[in-house]
Amino acid sequence: MGFVRRRVAGWRWEGVAPREYADGAARHVLIGRSDGAGDVELRYFRIPAGGASVLERHPHEHAVLILHGRARVRLGDREEEAGPGDAVFVASGELHQLTALGPEDLGFACTALARRG
Amino acid sequence: MGFVRRRVAGWRWEGVAPREYADGAARHVLIGRSDGAGDVELRYFRIPAGGASVLERHPHEHAVLILHGRARVRLGDREEEAGPGDAVFVASGELHQLTALGPEDLGFACTALARRG
Numbered sequence: 001m002g003f004v005r006r007r008v009a010g011w012r013w014e015g016v017a018p019r020e021y022a023d024g025a026a027r028h029v030l031i032g033r034s035d036g037a038g039d040v041e042l043r044y045f046r047i048p049a050g051g052a053s054v055l056e057r058h059p060h061e062h063a064v065l066i067l068h069g070r071a072r073v074r075l076g077d078r079e080e081e082a083g084p085g086d087a088v089f090v091a092s093g094e095l096h097q098l099t100a101l102g103p104e105d106l107g108f109a110c111t112a113l114a115r116r117g
Numbered sequence: 118m119g120f121v122r123r124r125v126a127g128w129r130w131e132g133v134a135p136r137e138y139a140d141g142a143a144r145h146v147l148i149g150r151s152d153g154a155g156d157v158e159l160r161y162f163r164i165p166a167g168g169a170s171v172l173e174r175h176p177h178e179h180a181v182l183i184l185h186g187r188a189r190v191r192l193g194d195r196e197e198e199a200g201p202g203d204a205v206f207v208a209s210g211e212l213h214q215l216t217a218l219g220p221e222d223l224g225f226a227c228t229a230l231a232r233r234g
Contacts, residue, residue, distance in 0.1 A: 007202030042180035063159035085124030
């Protein structure tokens with residue numbers, strides 16, 4: 001059954017406990033498998049200025065939407081900058097990492113298949 | 118291959134032509150099948166105050182993030198309000214509709230499986 005996941009003050013949501021994800025970074029699962037999602041998980045990541053997401057590659061893709069702050073986006077051997085409202089597509093098997101350029105923390109919404117290998 | 122889809126002024130993106138979706142509403146495909154996405158499509162919908170998305174149900178789920186404006190969200194036979202930063206999960210087979218309560222236009226990001234029935 002569907003639901004509304006309410007944002008509270010700042011970038012926090014009712015019923016969502018942030019989990020440490022990388023050094024100082026946090027992952028908030030807004031819609032996940034434990035909520036009944038079978039297609040897609042929707043997560044919010046917050047990365048302190050100077051920090052970065054894990055450099056990784058995997059078969060599933062990501063569709064990302066930057067919400068606040070600025071990022072250096074690594075996609076394979078390329079790097080680009082991105083800011084609020086920019087979307088990022090990470091292809092299957094592509095090495096990727098988002099680095100928070102500051103001064104503000106980087107925040108982004110990120111999708112991943114709920115059923116992934 | 119991945120890419121950054123850049124937002125330009127307002128809620129518009131480079132290389133994305135808005136398509137009329139319903140009466141006065143527009144759909145912008147930020148990441149779609151024609152971009153190489155095989156997992157998830159990421160779309161931005163803009164609905165003028167007083168307007169609404171199509172009332173529909175289908176097997177695929179949605180993960181929605183409200184970006185601006187206020188919505189009345191119909192999920193099955195329930196209705197709730199939602200605003201910026203709130204996420205909405207639409208379950209498989211669930212009747213759903215988002216109505217723009219105004220005064221601002223409603224804008225939201227919406228995911229759907231790229232390969233869906």
